[in-house]
Amino acid sequence: MPIKVLIPTPLRPYAGKQSVVEVTAQTAGEALSDLVAQHPDLRKHLFSEDGKLRSFVNVYVNDEDIRYLSKEATLVKETDTISIVPSVAGGR
Amino acid sequence: MALTIPAALRDQLRQHGEATYPHECCGVLLGEFGEDGAKIVKSIQPCGNTRTDSLANRYQISPAELLRIQREAMLADQDIVGFYHSHPDHPAHWSATDLAEAHWTGCSYLITSVEQGRAVLTHSFLLLGQEENKRFEDEVIAVIAHE
Numbered sequence: 429m430p431i432k433v434l435i436p437t438p439l440r441p442y443a444g445k446q447s448v449v450e451v452t453a454q455t456a457g458e459a460l461s462d463l464v465a466q467h468p469d470l471r472k473h474l475f476s477e478d479g480k481l482r483s484f485v486n487v488y489v490n491d492e493d494i495r496y497l498s499k500e501a502t503l504v505k506e507t508d509t510i511s512i513v514p515s516v517a518g519g520r
Numbered sequence: 521m522a523l524t525i526p527a528a529l530r531d532q533l534r535q536h537g538e539a540t541y542p543h544e545c546c547g548v549l550l551g552e553f554g555e556d557g558a559k560i561v562k563s564i565q566p567c568g569n570t571r572t573d574s575l576a577n578r579y580q581i582s583p584a585e586l587l588r589i590q591r592e593a594m595l596a597d598q599d600i601v602g603f604y605h606s607h608p609d610h611p612a613h614w615s616a617t618d619l620a621e622a623h624w625t626g627c628s629y630l631i632t633s634v635e636q637g638r639a640v641l642t643h644s645f646l647l648l649g650q651e652e653n654k655r656f657e658d659e660v661i662a663v664i665a666h667e
Contacts, residue, residue, distance in 0.1 A: 438625040484623050486583040513586050516603050518618035519578035520610040
């Protein structure tokens with residue numbers, strides 16, 4: 429069973445207008461790689477030129493932010509859901 | 521393109537800004553996208569402001585809270601269509617910080633000016649472009665009678 433990646437509103441135009449994309453992966457990093465392999469236009473919206481996740485892109489495996497797990501090496505299994513959540517902040 | 525919102529929800533988000541004054545409030549707008557990009561707000565989710573170091577002039581919605589709201593919205597067949605926050609004793613216009621920290625292109629960012637504890641103006645701004653050239657454009661708010 430593939431792993432589901434939930435695509436937030438601003439990234440759906442680059443993911444074939446889909447809100448959910450299925451990937452095959454053992455880790456969060458592999459899942460994101462499979463995601464951009466399927467939808468190359470997503471790459472620059474998720475990663476900076478040095479290949480690192482953009483600072484405002486939060487990636488969750490189920491309810492856990494991968495920053496507090498093993499980052500891209502976080503293991504994932506078939507029943508997991510990966511969510512991409514861009515930050516919301518601001519102020520006067 | 522306009523943002524359509526029931527009067528009761530518009531009033532609710534303004535009252536949120538009054539309740540948190542002199543701090544900034546923040547929350548999520550949930551609803552639907554139309555074929556032409558127009559948005560209809562069906563519900564709002566007031567959120568906590570995690571910028572406890574600078575509540576008077578900064579806001580941030582916890583990604584974990586956003587995640588929960590996003591999941592619940594999908595179950596209700598709704599989308600995140602935008603966000604709202606308040607500017608205590610400051611104009612209802614986006615700041616350089618608002619633009620720098622905005623990443624949900626295609627979504628509306630509502631700002632309410634709250635002067636001396638009373639909500640005054642509420643304006644909407646549509647985030648367009650890509651991260652390197654993003655910009656806000658003024659957006660019409662169409663207020664409809666509560667259904």
